[in-house]
Amino acid sequence: MAATYTITAQNVAFAANKSMLSIYNGSGSGKVIRVYRIWALNNQLTAVTGVLTNLEIRRITASTGGTDLSALVAKHDSTSAALPSQLAIATNATVTPSVLYRRVIWSTDEPAANAAVTMDELQTIVPLACIWSLGYADSSTDPITLREGYGVTVMNTGGATGQADFIMEFTST
Amino acid sequence: MADTFLLTASCVPMGPTVPLSMLALFNGSGSGVILRVYRVWLANSSNDVALTGTQGLIGLSRITAATASNWTLSPAKCDSSNTSLPAQVISGCKFTVTTSDLFRRLAWSNDEPAQQTMDIDAIEAINGTASLFDTSYNDANTQPIVCREGQGVSIQTISAFTATAPANAGYLDMFIEFTSAAT
Numbered sequence: 486m487a488a489t490y491t492i493t494a495q496n497v498a499f500a501a502n503k504s505m506l507s508i509y510n511g512s513g514s515g516k517v518i519r520v521y522r523i524w525a526l527n528n529q530l531t532a533v534t535g536v537l538t539n540l541e542i543r544r545i546t547a548s549t550g551g552t553d554l555s556a557l558v559a560k561h562d563s564t565s566a567a568l569p570s571q572l573a574i575a576t577n578a579t580v581t582p583s584v585l586y587r588r589v590i591w592s593t594d595e596p597a598a599n600a601a602v603t604m605d606e607l608q609t610i611v612p613l614a615c616i617w618s619l620g621y622a623d624s625s626t627d628p629i630t631l632r633e634g635y636g637v638t639v640m641n642t643g644g645a646t647g648q649a650d651f652i653m654e655f656t657s658t
Numbered sequence: 659m660a661d662t663f664l665l666t667a668s669c670v671p672m673g674p675t676v677p678l679s680m681l682a683l684f685n686g687s688g689s690g691v692i693l694r695v696y697r698v699w700l701a702n703s704s705n706d707v708a709l710t711g712t713q714g715l716i717g718l719s720r721i722t723a724a725t726a727s728n729w730t731l732s733p734a735k736c737d738s739s740n741t742s743l744p745a746q747v748i749s750g751c752k753f754t755v756t757t758s759d760l761f762r763r764l765a766w767s768n769d770e771p772a773q774q775t776m777d778i779d780a781i782e783a784i785n786g787t788a789s790l791f792d793t794s795y796n797d798a799n800t801q802p803i804v805c806r807e808g809q810g811v812s813i814q815t816i817s818a819f820t821a822t823a824p825a826n827a828g829y830l831d832m833f834i835e836f837t838s839a840a841t
Contacts, residue, residue, distance in 0.1 A: 495763070519799070595713075596778065598767030606777070
């Protein structure tokens with residue numbers, strides 16, 4: 486099995502046309518990154534007036550800036566190699582999006598305890614919050630494969646209230 | 659297949675102390691084994707008294723140190739002929755731990771589920787939606803959480819869980835499925 490990593494971007498504020506979490510495999514890394522699963526989790530506790538927005542999973546062909554999240558990458562095995570410096574993992578990066586892989590509607594409103602179930606609460610359930618899993622537990626299909634010069638982003642296209650956590654699970658070979 | 663164990667903790671009270679290790683599994687130095695955590699489950703088990711719960715955060719983290727409390731638990735062998743875990747492998751509730759990497763976190767309601775009521779509390783009690791972590795289970799391409807000597811995992815409360823009435827802050831059932839092997 487390949488060296489596996491998890492990145493959790495916590496409390497990412499929604500803004501229009503914002504790259505909520507991106508991984509970009511820059512030139513010279515010498516690695517192929519395979520993104521197996523992506524989650525969007527409604528982990529906010531502060532009351533907001535939420536809106537419906539769209540989250541898009543897209544391939545990207547460039548990424549600059551943003552808030553570097555490299556220090557938050559969790560190795561599944563501590564003996565796995567460190568990720569190359571050419572791998573840019575960030576929130577709010579300036580990305581060049583290309584092909585669309587998946588689009589989902591998302592509520593930016595906060596979940597509530599002891600309340601009738603709405604989208605907001607269902608978005609806190611880990612199995613239900615997985616918005617991408619092609620290639621996971623299936624040897625016949627490819628995960629999102631990032632060769633040098635390619636990346637992936639979860640892009641918020643609309644609403645600008647509330648926040649969420651975004652998680653990507655990937656391998657590096 | 660590797661020797662497989664199930665660590666189960668039932669009705670562990672939540673509370674205002676933050677952070678709190680609700681359930682920890684730690685592979686101490688000298689064990690001679692590697693633990694691999696395949697699946698972790700949470701379930702809302704607040705079923706004894708009605709309370710007015712709150713929303714908080716729970717996480718699954720790697721730990722690099724653990725000191726046992728007086729609430730230790732022995733993982734169950736899935737096969738009675740499995741080699742027993744070495745004494746250096748400790749597990750239980752309310753341990754004192756040192757966390758490092760975060761693998762998952764989620765918002766959680768500590769309010770009690772009730773029959774004939776559909777709310778998030780009830781969904782949290784359903785086994786099918788109670789999965790917190792499952793990387794590498796049924797997938798040969800990815801790794802589970804590998805706990806070498808001096809490493810482990812902990813289910814932690816990240817924010818305080820309180821209740822307005824009565825004073826208890828609800829309960830969790832937790833399950834950790836893992837293997838033990840020499841390599």
